Amino acid sequence: MLELRQFTKKYKDKLIFQEADFQAQSGEIVLLTSKSGKGKTTLLDIIAGLKTWEKGDYFYKGQTYLLEDDEAMSAFRSQSIAYIPQDFALIADYTVRENIVLPFLYSSKPYQAEAEIDRLLRTFDLEEVGDSKVRKISGGQKQRAAIIRGLVVNSPILLADEPTANLDEDNIQLVQELLLEQKEKGKIVIIASHDSRLQSIADQIYRIKNQKLIIETK
Numbered sequence: 174m175l176e177l178r179q180f181t182k183k184y185k186d187k188l189i190f191q192e193a194d195f196q197a198q199s200g201e202i203v204l205l206t207s208k209s210g211k212g213k214t215t216l217l218d219i220i221a222g223l224k225t226w227e228k229g230d231y232f233y234k235g236q237t238y239l240l241e242d243d244e245a246m247s248a249f250r251s252q253s254i255a256y257i258p259q260d261f262a263l264i265a266d267y268t269v270r271e272n273i274v275l276p277f278l279y280s281s282k283p284y285q286a287e288a289e290i291d292r293l294l295r296t297f298d299l300e301e302v303g304d305s306k307v308r309k310i311s312g313g314q315k316q317r318a319a320i321i322r323g324l325v326v327n328s329p330i331l332l333a334d335e336p337t338a339n340l341d342e343d344n345i346q347l348v349q350e351l352l353l354e355q356k357e358k359g360k361i362v363i364i365a366s367h368d369s370r371l372q373s374i375a376d377q378i379y380r381i382k383n384q385k386l387i388i389e390t391k
């Protein structure tokens with residue numbers, strides 16, 4: 174289980190979370206939703222250990238992660254986190270395939286994903302652009318490439334920030350199926366999105382309201 178207890182996050186004087194609570198279990202899809210600008214991306218960044226917070230405790234698998242312990246946090250990140258960011262974070266001068274294998278260069282995990290990458294490129298109709306530079310592909314193709322990169326890392330926690338923002342209905346359906354596949358593997362899947370279509374695959378929905386995380390019933 175992953176848990177943030179009574180955590181507070183500010184940017185200068187701007188309060189984003191105030192003593193908020195968040196939990197996610199293995200084998201569960203958690204949808205984090207709100208209007209834009211309320212803190213969805215901020216929360217994913219905190220969970221990934223990419224942003225610090227002011228107050229509160231972070232627990233994962235019986236271990237407590239402390240704010241000030243950068244080293245433990247970055248080890249946790251490389252072991253446990255796969256992140257599909259809102260802005261894709263693809264390198265424009267690398268090919269789609271080169272971008273997809275990039276996380277393995279920074280991870281302690283062995284690279285055994287060739288067949289899985291081929292399967293996902295086919296699934297997402299990206300085979301033909303696999304060897305094209307990212308600067309030459311469309312926004313929707315970039316979104317799908319970023320999703321594949323997040324899926325093949327095979328980390329126990331998958332974070333996806335607005336993964337359907339640039340996709341058509343057919344591809345949204347595919348993303349839903351692939352996220353369910355990740356859940357079936359026992360991962361913790363946390364999706365930040367204002368797309369209500371993703372509610373159907375969520376086991377738990379949190380809405381950010383008044384700097385708290387409110388559990389919403391489906």
Ligand SMILES: Nc1ncnc2c1ncn2[C@@H]1O[C@H](COP(=O)(O)OP(=O)(O)O)[C@@H](O)[C@H]1O
Nearest residue numbers: 184185189207208209210211212213214215216
């Ligand atoms: N690095 C930052 N410095 C200052 N303010 C930030 C920073 N990142 C985000 N914000 C602000 O925090 C709020 C929440 O942002 P964000 O987490 O991106 O929201 P969401 O993903 O829900 O749209 C916004 O008002 C945004 O402008």
Ligand SMILES: [Mg+2]
Nearest residue numbers: 213214259334
């Ligand atoms: Mg965001």
